[in-house]
Amino acid sequence: MKRVIATYLAETPFTLERAAEAIAGEQSTGTFTAVPGETTALKERFGARIERVVALEQVRQPSLPGAAIPPGHNDVYTRGEIVVSFPLHNFGPSIPNLMACVAGNLYELRELSGLRLLDLELPEEFAAAYPGPRFGIEGTRRLTGVRGRPVIGTIIKPSVGLGPAELEALVYALATSGLDFIKDDELNADPPYCPLPVKVAAVSRAIERAAEATGRRIMYAYNITGDIEALKRNHDTVVRAGGNCVMVSVNSVGLAGLAYLNTFSEVPIHGHRNQWGMLTRHGQLGMDFQVYQKLCRLAGADHLHVNGLGSKFYESDDSVVASVRACMQPLLGGYATMPVLSSGQWAGTAEITYARTNTVDVMHLAGGGILAHPDGPSAGVESLKQGWEAAMLGIPAETYAESRAELRRAFDKFKRKEAAR
Numbered sequence: 466m467k468r469v470i471a472t473y474l475a476e477t478p479f480t481l482e483r484a485a486e487a488i489a490g491e492q493s494t495g496t497f498t499a500v501p502g503e504t505t506a507l508k509e510r511f512g513a514r515i516e517r518v519v520a521l522e523q524v525r526q527p528s529l530p531g532a533a534i535p536p537g538h539n540d541v542y543t544r545g546e547i548v549v550s551f552p553l554h555n556f557g558p559s560i561p562n563l564m565a566c567v568a569g570n571l572y573e574l575r576e577l578s579g580l581r582l583l584d585l586e587l588p589e590e591f592a593a594a595y596p597g598p599r600f601g602i603e604g605t606r607r608l609t610g611v612r613g614r615p616v617i618g619t620i621i622k623p624s625v626g627l628g629p630a631e632l633e634a635l636v637y638a639l640a641t642s643g644l645d646f647i648k649d650d651e652l653n654a655d656p657p658y659c660p661l662p663v664k665v666a667a668v669s670r671a672i673e674r675a676a677e678a679t680g681r682r683i684m685y686a687y688n689i690t691g692d693i694e695a696l697k698r699n700h701d702t703v704v705r706a707g708g709n710c711v712m713v714s715v716n717s718v719g720l721a722g723l724a725y726l727n728t729f730s731e732v733p734i735h736g737h738r739n740q741w742g743m744l745t746r747h748g749q750l751g752m753d754f755q756v757y758q759k760l761c762r763l764a765g766a767d768h769l770h771v772n773g774l775g776s777k778f779y780e781s782d783d784s785v786v787a788s789v790r791a792c793m794q795p796l797l798g799g800y801a802t803m804p805v806l807s808s809g810q811w812a813g814t815a816e817i818t819y820a821r822t823n824t825v826d827v828m829h830l831a832g833g834g835i836l837a838h839p840d841g842p843s844a845g846v847e848s849l850k851q852g853w854e855a856a857m858l859g860i861p862a863e864t865y866a867e868s869r870a871e872l873r874r875a876f877d878k879f880k881r882k883e884a885a886r
């Protein structure tokens with residue numbers, strides 16, 4: 466019998482064994498009390514199985530509110546790794562129903578004062594059900610024509626507020642500046658002041674004009690996030706205008722929305738992970754990126770945001786590096802996605818990014834880091850490229866900057882800013 470194996474970090478006021486039984490019972494055949502139909506035969510065939518329980522440290526305070534206080538409890542909460550397997554035939558190779566099982570009501574059990582999903586092993590039936598990214602790294606390189614270095618991109622900023630004429634002018638300037646990729650911000654999809662069809666028309670005009678001038682067509686990820694019925698309409702609006710990438714806020718449309726988009730998308734899907742913080746920032750709640758990236762890749766994300774090194778967010782560089790590596794591990798024999806490094810990035814972050822990840826198969830996006838370069842966006846793009854050249858040549862970026870004005874000016878501005886943070 467095929468099984469899904471889920472690894473949790475749990476914290477409990479009870480024993481870990483009791484916590485594991487609560488998880489396995491509640492998420493398969495059991496409930497808070499025995500019911501007549503829960504026969505031994507039924508449990509045998511449909512019950513979840515506790516595979517392993519490994520005790521870790523004990524703490525004096527519960528991480529999450531509302532856990533039970535057992536009689537005689539001595540204010541000790543035990544943490545441990547609990548591995549539970551679930552029969553695949555309980556839910557089939559369906560991401561929405563998988564989630565209800567491995568990441569459902571168990572987060573609310575009073576037996577637990579902490580619960581985090583660390584990893585998920587999925588049987589190959591999921592590969593048959595979900596084709597995954599249709600473009601991935603190779604398709605993105607083919608469409609952008611970028612080889613041997615990261616895809617360098619930016620984000621339209623100000624994120625909100627630009628009308629069609631201002632947007633067209635900015636995209637033209639950026640598309641003629643040597644950039645490979647531009648994306649809408651996640652805050653900007655189909656706003657009443659500049660609806661998606663108007664935005665698409667303005668951006669495509671700029672991209673066409675830039676392509677005539679440079680001979681190169683930039684990749685632009687239009688944010689098509691919306692209710693499910695809007696996804697197809699928005700995608701078609703983009704593709705009809707010659708667009709070559711769409712973006713969705715994965716947590717807004719949900720994994721089912723992403724998988725639906727992937728059934729018809731004719732262009733790469735850029736997966737923005739905003740809202741991810743609420744699923745992961747507390748170490749005793751939510752899930753690890755290791756799980757999230759598997760789900761997003763299965764559902765069809767050709768590009769997936771992983772934060773950035775030295776970013777403006779709380780996450781450690783070690784964690785970002787682990788996320789890049791996670792995206793690169795083959796999943797069910799494939800499912801390559803391009804990790805997207807973004808958030809507070811600028812030319813000076815290329816060095817540590819390459820040193821720590823040792824790969825160029827990434828997108829490196831800098832919004833403020835390009836647009837706010839003291840000598841303008843073109844110099845910002847050039848500085849980021851120079852940052853990567855230095856990184857790949859193994860020359861310290863600040864040394865390389867001595868003979869490169871754009872990189873030097875980026876250091877002058879952004880290094881000072883970083884130091885002030």
Ligand SMILES: O=C(O)[C@H](O)COP(=O)(O)O
Nearest residue numbers: 807808809810831832833
């Ligand atoms: O959507 C994103 O990736 C962020 O808005 C990044 O913007 P920043 O480069 O200005 O931090």
Ligand SMILES: [Mg+2]
Nearest residue numbers: 620650651652
């Ligand atoms: Mg953003």
